[in-house]
Amino acid sequence: MVAGPTRRSLLRGAGAGALALPALGGLAGCGGGDDAVRDEGAQLGTSPAPVAESPGGDADLLNSALAAELLSIAAYTASMPLLDGIPADAGRRFLAHERAHAARLRELIRGLGSTPVGPLPSYDFDSPGNETETVRLLQRVEQKTVAVYGNVVPRLADPQLRALAASIATAEAEHDAALRLLLGRWPAPTAFVTGGA
Amino acid sequence: MSAVAGAPVSRRELLLRPARRTFAQADDDARLVAELLLLERVAIASYDVAVAAARALPQAERRRRGRGRPPLPRLLARLRDQERDHAEVLASKLQELGGRALAGPDGPGALRRLRRQLGLTRPLDGLRGERALVAFALELENAQLRRCLESVRDLRDARLVELALQVMGAEGQHAVVLRSMLTDAPALLVPGAFERGEAAVP
Helix, strand or coil: CCCCCCHHHHHHCCCCCCCCCCCCHHHHHCCCCHHHHHHHHHCCCCCCCCCCCCCCHHHHHHHHHHHHHHHHHHHHHHHHHHCCHHHHHHHHHHHHHHHHHHHHHHHHHHHCCCCCCCCCCCCCCCCCCCHHHHHHHHHHHHHHHHHHHHHHHHHCCCHHHHHHHHHHHHHHHHHHHHHHHHCCCCCCCCCCCCCCC | CCCCCCCCCCHHHHHHHHHHHHHHHHHHHHHHHHHHHHHHHHHHHHHHHHHHHHHCCCHHHHHCCCCCCCCHHHHHHHHHHHHHHHHHHHHHHHHHCCCCCCCCCCCHHHHHHHHHHCCCCCCCCCCCCHHHHHHHHHHHHHHHHHHHHHHHHHCCCHHHHHHHHHHHHHHHHHHHHHHHHHCCCHHHHCCCCCCCCCCCCC
16 A cells, blocks of 8 residues: 555455354444453353254364464454554564464364365455554454354364364464453453454 | 265265264263363362362461461361352253263262362371462362363363353463462462473462
8 A cells, every 4th residue: 555554444355264253244233342241251151042053064164263363363364463562562572372273173084085265365354553452353353253163162073173272272362362462451351252243 | 884985875974974073073072071170179079178278278368468368277168159159050961961971070989089080189087277279279280280281172162161261261361360379479479481280389
């Protein structure tokens, strides 16, 4: 972009990932703050219905996780120009983590004989007005990613894949906590981390 | 007596096999939930010791805090309270499975013995200074992360897998809280892309 990119155009850029999340549009409505998140605790591992297996098997489930990772990569990539100092350090570090997750998921999906999903041409994120809003957006993306893994992990049939996906999901929950700290919020608001699904 | 390969299997045996398999799986799940619960109870008792030690710290050290973080005694108490929430739900799940809880830490001697059995090496005595307390708590959280990871892998019931995953997420966030007491560097707050409960104290 030649003539100074606007924040919106920056956050639209970085095409990356087919989104299986329940829509990023949901991010705008999930504002909430810590009190809203605290209420998640009431759901704590008690799904109202039995967890169903995926008809498409483990490869489809891993592709859902990959789509969420691609979305995160797009969000971090687009946000980097808007971050400075410690938030920028965090953004760079967590972006590297997301890329490592995506790479591992692609390997596993190919190993199962399936084709990994590719990135979407673009994403339309919110248009944060300042650094704090950018960090808040990233924190919500992490929260949604945790929710995606919360759906994926219990349905995976292969125990080793479950463990691998759980190790990623927990890293995402930790990103969420670290971003909350940057926002001056209590990083562990609930005893049962669901991603607010 | 086990069946010999090729030997005829009775109709009754064929009918009973799925039910036996289901009960065996439930037994395995009950054992895993009981082990998770025991570690939670050891964590609660260990945090009780840590909270008391934090309250005995000099006022200046006790009250040091960053953005969004309470003083150390209250911070440790909050983490302990979430472990209590985990223990409560796990105990109820264990009851639903018809399993029995393992003997918990009902005194200082039992706590020391159980900590040794669970591979927790940091001593309960001599928890002086913020760094020692945080390292003590991080060892607990790492142990819980490893146990949760094994549970997610080995549990058969998907709803229990979901619960273990939710608990694991919380233990990971506890680890971030604790690391943040020692550093602000993001690279050290979340040291790896894959959380396996093996991160060193920053």
